[in-house]
Amino acid sequence: MSHSLTPPKLSRRTLLKLLGYGAAGATLAACAPPATPAPTAAPAAATPVPEGEIVIWDRSGDLFQVFDATIASFNKKYPKITVRHEAVDINAKLATTLAAGVDVPDGTFIEDVNIPTLADYFTDITDWIQPYTQAIVPFKLRVNTVAGRVIGIPFDIDPALLYYRQDLLEQAGVDPAAIATYDDLITAAQTIQAKLGADRKPIHIERAAWAIPLQLEMFANQQGASLVNEKGELQLDGEPYRRALTWVKNVLDSGVGSVQEYFSPGDIQAIDTDQVAFYPWAIWFVYGPENLFKESKGQWRAMPLPAWTAGGARGANMGGSSFAIPKQGKNKNPQLAWLFYEHLMLSPEGYKAVYGPNQIYPGGLSTSLPAYTPAHAEKLFENPKGLGDQNLWEMAVSTVKDIPANYFYAPWYGQAAEIIAANVQRMQDGQVTPDEAIAASAADITTRIINR
Amino acid sequence: MTALPARPSLGALRRWLGGSFAPYVFIAPFFLLFVAFGLFPLLYALALSFTDWRGVRAPELIGFSNYIFLLTDQAFWESLGNSLYLWLLIVPVQTLFAVLVASLLARPFLRFRWFFRTAYLISYLVPLVAIAQVWKVLFDQDFGALNFALQAAGLSAIGWLTTPAWAKPTLALLVFWKSSGFAILIMLAAIQGIPRELYEAAALDGADGRQQFWQITLPLMRRAIAFYAVIATLAVIQMFAEPYVLTQGGPYMSTTTAGYALNQYMKYLDLGTGAANSFLLTLLVVAVSGIMLRLLRARDED
Numbered sequence: 001m002s003h004s005l006t007p008p009k010l011s012r013r014t015l016l017k018l019l020g021y022g023a024a025g026a027t028l029a030a031c032a033p034p035a036t037p038a039p040t041a042a043p044a045a046a047t048p049v050p051e052g053e054i055v056i057w058d059r060s061g062d063l064f065q066v067f068d069a070t071i072a073s074f075n076k077k078y079p080k081i082t083v084r085h086e087a088v089d090i091n092a093k094l095a096t097t098l099a100a101g102v103d104v105p106d107g108t109f110i111e112d113v114n115i116p117t118l119a120d121y122f123t124d125i126t127d128w129i130q131p132y133t134q135a136i137v138p139f140k141l142r143v144n145t146v147a148g149r150v151i152g153i154p155f156d157i158d159p160a161l162l163y164y165r166q167d168l169l170e171q172a173g174v175d176p177a178a179i180a181t182y183d184d185l186i187t188a189a190q191t192i193q194a195k196l197g198a199d200r201k202p203i204h205i206e207r208a209a210w211a212i213p214l215q216l217e218m219f220a221n222q223q224g225a226s227l228v229n230e231k232g233e234l235q236l237d238g239e240p241y242r243r244a245l246t247w248v249k250n251v252l253d254s255g256v257g258s259v260q261e262y263f264s265p266g267d268i269q270a271i272d273t274d275q276v277a278f279y280p281w282a283i284w285f286v287y288g289p290e291n292l293f294k295e296s297k298g299q300w301r302a303m304p305l306p307a308w309t310a311g312g313a314r315g316a317n318m319g320g321s322s323f324a325i326p327k328q329g330k331n332k333n334p335q336l337a338w339l340f341y342e343h344l345m346l347s348p349e350g351y352k353a354v355y356g357p358n359q360i361y362p363g364g365l366s367t368s369l370p371a372y373t374p375a376h377a378e379k380l381f382e383n384p385k386g387l388g389d390q391n392l393w394e395m396a397v398s399t400v401k402d403i404p405a406n407y408f409y410a411p412w413y414g415q416a417a418e419i420i421a422a423n424v425q426r427m428q429d430g431q432v433t434p435d436e437a438i439a440a441s442a443a444d445i446t447t448r449i450i451n452r
Numbered sequence: 453m454t455a456l457p458a459r460p461s462l463g464a465l466r467r468w469l470g471g472s473f474a475p476y477v478f479i480a481p482f483f484l485l486f487v488a489f490g491l492f493p494l495l496y497a498l499a500l501s502f503t504d505w506r507g508v509r510a511p512e513l514i515g516f517s518n519y520i521f522l523l524t525d526q527a528f529w530e531s532l533g534n535s536l537y538l539w540l541l542i543v544p545v546q547t548l549f550a551v552l553v554a555s556l557l558a559r560p561f562l563r564f565r566w567f568f569r570t571a572y573l574i575s576y577l578v579p580l581v582a583i584a585q586v587w588k589v590l591f592d593q594d595f596g597a598l599n600f601a602l603q604a605a606g607l608s609a610i611g612w613l614t615t616p617a618w619a620k621p622t623l624a625l626l627v628f629w630k631s632s633g634f635a636i637l638i639m640l641a642a643i644q645g646i647p648r649e650l651y652e653a654a655a656l657d658g659a660d661g662r663q664q665f666w667q668i669t670l671p672l673m674r675r676a677i678a679f680y681a682v683i684a685t686l687a688v689i690q691m692f693a694e695p696y697v698l699t700q701g702g703p704y705m706s707t708t709t710a711g712y713a714l715n716q717y718m719k720y721l722d723l724g725t726g727a728a729n730s731f732l733l734t735l736l737v738v739a740v741s742g743i744m745l746r747l748l749r750a751r752d753e754d
Binding site (some may be wrong): 118258264266273414415421422423450 | 496702705721
């Protein structure tokens with residue numbers, strides 16, 4: 001798949017404006033922590049005040065409210081930029097709006113998985129973001145890069161962790177520090193079952209069609225793999241996926257797996273009746289202990305994922321979102337949209353407003369981490385009560401350096417994910433082996449999607 | 453110098469239109485809206501169905517490839533099979549059920565009949581997402597109330613939502629529960645439209661309640677029954693929301709209906725294939741509706 005990604009043409013007026021913005025950015029950078037890279041500076045005397053209107057789309061719901069609350073700090077910095085902030089069902093509306101080319105926003109929230117599909121519509125921001133790239137988590141910079149050009153402004157990363165029930169492990173005499181590999185995890189689950197009762201199914205195994213591929217990709221990412229390689233070639237029939245599915249099969253064959261859909265009523269029931277003790281998932285699992293679980297609230301803890309082989313990587317990412325600047329933005333103000341996102345994600349005022357305590361999340365936004373590493377220097381959200389006041393920030397940040405960067409989303413990821421989910425469900429039900437599930441999925445993806 | 457051709461006068465146009473512009477002006481808004489929001493999108497989608505278009509770059513004309521792909525794709529036929537299976541589970545039983553319940557609710561001497569009429573409609577008014585959550589609680593394999601009752605009776609637990617064999621009936625039950633209120637409403641309206649004199653005359657002739665039902669109520673409800681059967685059939689073919697909230701088309705795509713499969717193409721921006729899929733479904737819907745309406749007309753002519 002080829003992409004015609006060229007940097008936006010700059011008029012003399014635009015260039016002057018950008019130089020001016022750079023000067024303003026440089027002034028702010030002086031107040032930032034030392035790790036923050038300084039944007040390109042320009043003589044302050046030539047500074048024109050950035051001015052204009054931008055329309056920004058964000059996913060409706062809590063995140064919209066969080067981002068909405070940051071506009072005040074942006075306007076403090078850029079008083080003459082009017083932000084029209086709109087809550088939108090991004091998944092339903094963005095692609096069609098971009099295709100129609102009418103009323104296109106100047107900036108938009110986008111899930112990382114959709115970036116390759118819509119890449120042609122977005123402004124190449126490689127030159128603008130260049131001063132910051134060294135400080136962005138490599139995984140995140142990779143998924144925002146298409147055909148060698150950066151087209152997305154990273155929002156968050158979602159480190160995968162092993163959530164566990166501290167009280168159940170204690171009762172069973174299992175030391176979480178001793179769980180170094182996924183095989184150790186099965187052994188620990190068997191110990192819990194032996195000590196606490198045969199009805200315990202300590203390891204959560206995902207069943208929902210939307211979440212199976214997400215978790216499988218997390219297992220693959222931990223091993224430095226993804227569904228496709230940089231050339232877009234399918235990598236499913238490889239050792240990382242075989243190893244991950246074989247482990248799932250072993251968990252089920254050992255009778256220690258709780259097969260449930262993520263946070264479905266059955267899943268929550270299994271959790272609150274002490275059946276589940278381990279939940280390998282993205283950081284956003286914390287929403288459960290914080291808001292959904294009644295009986296087990298406060299008993300959950302997080303630790304790094306086990307490794308696939310002794311001494312192997314224990315970091316991975318699961319999901320994530322970014323921002324993009326459509327080329328057809330209605331106000332033709334890509335530079336102003338860039339300033340907005342630069343403020344939001346790449347300046348201390350912005351990321352502190354997003355992740356720190358706010359009206360929507362009094363304890364801060366604890367379901368992900370900023371993708372910009374200088375933001376990791378200082379704890380932004382409070383210790384979650386659902387995790388017994390554990391320092392989740394520190395735990396999650398400690399795994400970021402281990403997240404393999406070599407990750408590629410295919411433009412047809414969504415369609416392939418449906419096929420993979422169906423075959424993994426068959427495997428969970430004992431109808432096929434891991435090898436057969438992989439072979440059937442690879443064959444179907446090849447014939448029905450890639451080679452069509 | 454050449455003479456200019458004579459322009460048709462406004463008067464001639466008015467005469468040709470029947471003597472007045474007014475009727476056309478009055479109906480013009482509908483036709484303008486229909487062309488803008490009905491006909492044009494339809495023709496646009498038809499054109500799209502012959503292209504490969506992922507929402508970016510210009511659509512590429514590929515002839516009948518999308519149609520050939522779908523008609524030779526096992527998943528497409530499986531989705532139609534799933535819809536047919538669900539139709540068999542839902543429409544005949546629900547139609548019969550609605551007729552019976554409506555005929556009971558129409559009885560003037562039924563006590564609390566306003567309560568019952570309201571109660572039956574409530575299921576139709578409850579949001580689908582809320583019902584789906586209740587279904588998940590009731591039918592969960594490990595913690596569901598239904599399996600709890602089965603196990604208390606010494607029976608094995610059933611994978612209501614996790615096995616292909618049971619997921620379809622469980623989904624059908626949700627649709628049945630959700631839409632039966634609407635079906636009953638239609639049947640009740642039809643029954644109340646039957647003149648009371650017919651029943652009084654039949655009673656004078658010695659017909660009992662059962663005979664009145666078979667000889668008066670049912671024949672005079674035929675149009676309502678046919679109407680409901682047609683719209684219920686179309687609803688099953690297009691069904692998307694119910695499998696989306698309850699099973700997400702699983703397990704192993706066993707509850708992926710024709711409407712759900714179509715939505716997947718749209719969701720993943722395979723818009724050319726999606727458009728072709730929608731036209732194949734349109735043909736199916738037109739054919740099924742035509743057959744059902746023809747059956748109705750044949751009966752009316754009898």
